[in-house]
Amino acid sequence: GDVLGGYNIPGGTFIGINSKAAQLGDVFGADVEAFRPERWLVDDVERVTLMRRDLELVFNYGSTKCLGMTVACMEMNKVVFEVRGR
């Protein structure tokens, strides 16, 4: 068992992450539902760090975290540049 966010979780409890909900935190701003990549271009290291922390939850966390996260991020960064270059 463990205590998560003040809640006592008995051992053996299945814990899941709602990836969509995890991406809707206040840290992304009031227009969180809008596709606005510029939200990452802010001169605020603390905020970007918090956004990145929430974003990484799409790859899950802990012992079942995605093993391909680094590859996936590299591919996505490459695709954006390739598409913008055309």
Ligand code: HEM
């Ligand atoms: C945007 C792309 C991707 C997303 C959002 C993603 C997301 C995830 C998530 C949420 C899990 C955990 C599933 C679970 O808990 O049952 C997972 C597991 C895994 N992913 Fe990914 N993935 C992506 C791309 C990739 C790529 C490109 C690779 C390989 C190169 C990869 C390899 C794996 C593997 C091997 C696991 C199993 C890890 C384990 O349980 O030991 N993923 N992925």
